[in-house]
Amino acid sequence: MTTRTLSGFAAAYPELDPDAVDYGYLRDVSQAMVPFGRQVGTVVTEISADRAVVEIPAGDAVRNHMGTVHAGALFTAADIAGAAAFVGGAATRLHTIAQLVLRGGSASYRKPALGRIRAVATVDPRELAEILAATESRRFELSGKAALLDDNDVTVAKFTFDYVCDVAVAGAEA
DSSP, rough: OOOOOOOOGGGGGGTTTTTTTOOHHHHHHHHTOHHHHHHHHOOEEEEEOOEEEEOOSSSGBBBOTTSOOOHHHHHHHHHHHHHHHHHHHGGGGGGGGGEEEEEEEEEEOOSOOOSSEEEEEEEEEHHHHHTTTOOSOOOOOOEEEEEOOOOTTTEEEEEEEEEEEEEEEESSSO
């Protein structure tokens, strides 16, 4: 296990070994770190180097007055999945991430969201590669997307996200 001092964004994952990433560990920590997600009932079910999946279980707590899953619950799941996709993708260099901030996003609601919903999110691999290759401290832009699917794999909503990511490379000028 490689020992590094973790600060900033990575401090939330103190047991992370960037040389042998445990994605189950990343999933468990990510699940615990968003109190609002717990209020909505979201569950981080998958984090990998390529994507993250967050589930909204079926139930009255997330339904609106029309009987569909509330748009706020859909956004929450997509937002958490997007951040988790970044964590999985950046896991080997998470120690260099000072912060990831959602700057903006857009939503497209396609079909009524009924029952259990899964938010499947990714971040742009080219932009992520640039962040991971950083040799100096600087700010990067990063885009992400999430597709929200029902139990029949029908897309009920799509989200796009714009993030800013500050990288802090040890020994480099900010």
